[in-house]
Amino acid sequence: MKEILRVENIHKQFEGLEVLKGVSLTVNQGEVVAILGPSGSGKTTLLRCMNFLERADSGCLTMDGETFDLGRITKKELARLRRKTAFVFQNYNLFLNKTALQNVTQGLTVARKMPRAQAEEIGMAMLEKVGLADRAGYYPHQLSGGQQQRVAIARALATDPEVIYFDEPTSALDPELIGEVLGVIQQLAAEGRTMLVVTHEMRFARNVSTHTLFMEGGVVVEEGPTKEVFDHPRQERTKAFLQGQEESRA
Amino acid sequence: MLLAGIKVTIPLTIISFSIAMVIAVVVALVQLANIRGLKQLARFYIWVVRGTPLMVQLFIVFYGLPNLGLVIDPFPCAVVVFSLNEGAYCAETMRAAIQSVPQGQIEAGYCVGMNYLQIMWHIVLPQAFRTAFPPLSNSLIGMVKDTSLAANITVTEMLMTTQRIVAYYYEALVLYCEVALVYLLFCTVLTWVQRWGENRLDITRRKGAQA
Numbered sequence: 001m002k003e004i005l006r007v008e009n010i011h012k013q014f015e016g017l018e019v020l021k022g023v024s025l026t027v028n029q030g031e032v033v034a035i036l037g038p039s040g041s042g043k044t045t046l047l048r049c050m051n052f053l054e055r056a057d058s059g060c061l062t063m064d065g066e067t068f069d070l071g072r073i074t075k076k077e078l079a080r081l082r083r084k085t086a087f088v089f090q091n092y093n094l095f096l097n098k099t100a101l102q103n104v105t106q107g108l109t110v111a112r113k114m115p116r117a118q119a120e121e122i123g124m125a126m127l128e129k130v131g132l133a134d135r136a137g138y139y140p141h142q143l144s145g146g147q148q149q150r151v152a153i154a155r156a157l158a159t160d161p162e163v164i165y166f167d168e169p170t171s172a173l174d175p176e177l178i179g180e181v182l183g184v185i186q187q188l189a190a191e192g193r194t195m196l197v198v199t200h201e202m203r204f205a206r207n208v209s210t211h212t213l214f215m216e217g218g219v220v221v222e223e224g225p226t227k228e229v230f231d232h233p234r235q236e237r238t239k240a241f242l243q244g245q246e247e248s249r250a
Numbered sequence: 251m252l253l254a255g256i257k258v259t260i261p262l263t264i265i266s267f268s269i270a271m272v273i274a275v276v277v278a279l280v281q282l283a284n285i286r287g288l289k290q291l292a293r294f295y296i297w298v299v300r301g302t303p304l305m306v307q308l309f310i311v312f313y314g315l316p317n318l319g320l321v322i323d324p325f326p327c328a329v330v331v332f333s334l335n336e337g338a339y340c341a342e343t344m345r346a347a348i349q350s351v352p353q354g355q356i357e358a359g360y361c362v363g364m365n366y367l368q369i370m371w372h373i374v375l376p377q378a379f380r381t382a383f384p385p386l387s388n389s390l391i392g393m394v395k396d397t398s399l400a401a402n403i404t405v406t407e408m409l410m411t412t413q414r415i416v417a418y419y420y421e422a423l424v425l426y427c428e429v430a431l432v433y434l435l436f437c438t439v440l441t442w443v444q445r446w447g448e449n450r451l452d453i454t455r456r457k458g459a460q461a
Binding site for chain 1: 355
């Protein structure tokens with residue numbers, strides 16, 4: 001399997017508080033990596049550092065064969081790297097003054113200067129994929145949370161990224177809307193999309209992800225194929241965390 | 251009188267306010283983009299302009315600058331002063347409006363590959379402008395009336411024209427009431443425009459549901 005993404009030794013602190021204490025991970029093409037862990041474990045920060053929404057203090061990131069020094073990346077490198085990634089936020093962060101279709105095409109027409117007709121064709125195909133082709137002309141405020149998040153996923157897909165980051169994509173949703181979003185992510189996994197998903201949905205992590213990474217206190221406590229981590233966790237902390245999740249659901 | 255209004259007051263207002271809007275957006279963005287030096291300059295500009303009377307600013311530019319050898323005709327002089335003055339107030343309005351746009355959209359913009367200016371132009375400013383529209387309309391209406399101060403630097407706008415007619419006919423009450431009515435007329439039209447504009451800009455009322 002081809003390695004697509006490698007992160008080495010990321011460090012990040014906020015005003016003296018060390019949030020990431022040297023995190024490393026490797027992702028192969030087509031893998032779905034679930035990042036689990038209690039709140040404050042640094043999983044969201046890790047994801048944000050990987051896409052430079054936060055600037056890491058140090059560390060290296062290799063994407064598709066090209067290595068970037070996270071501590072001192074230039075604007076040009078950053079732009080090049082971001083062309084290969086997409087990010088789905090907890091709060092959707094749709095462009096509120098744009099329709100669903102315009103949200104999806106914005107990265108194509110504005111950032112990549114693609115002709116509008118071509119962009120709209122791609123945009124409609126992506127909305128189709130998330131089951132919202134009939135909502136193309138709606139504004140975000142006219143859509144439910146689940147629909148907004150699906151538009152956000154369509155927006156992420158439009159630029160055909162190598163890797164898609166999901167930061168707790170269902171945490172802001174009403175329980176009955178979670179399923180439709182997870183269903184879309186599951187479908188993408190089946191299509192072989194490479195994804196990193198920070199999540200609290202244990203069942204989803206277990207059923208959909210190929211690899212699981214358990215974080216606590218700014219370090220990776222345990223990682224491995226999902227089945228192994230869930231069925232035979234090696235670390236006591238992982239065991240306790242998974243058990244706790246099991247009980248809270250019961 | 252109405253003719254003076256149409257020929258001087260209205261152009262003076264429109265030209266000055268247009269320039270003021272450009273100044274406002276640039277100054278607001280400079281402050282938010284945190285560009286060293288420029289930010290301090292922007293703060294300084296706002297501090298000075300807001301802290302001194304408009305009339306004094308007019309006098310400094312029109313009567314003061316000639317001492318330095320810089321002579322400007324009355325009308326352009328009024329345009330310069332009104333633009334700079336209004337720009338400072340509107341810059342603060344725009345800054346607040348820009349900050350009120352949910353910031354997650356900026357991150358989302360970066361993530362789909364847009365740069366700072368593209369995000370501002372396509373995403374943030376259209377939304378900020380919607381928020382800023384009522385207070386900006388306020389400023390514009392205020393400005394229509396402030397243009398009467400230009401009479402003090404020999405711009406023959408509406409008030410000055412009226413003063414001349416009064417000096418000739420001695421009908422102060424009637425004539426000044428008349429000019430007041432003309433100002434009221436202008437501002438009423440602007441109020442209508444504001445209401446129409448607010449409705450147009452309100453996307454929550456826009457029907458987006460065309461299949």
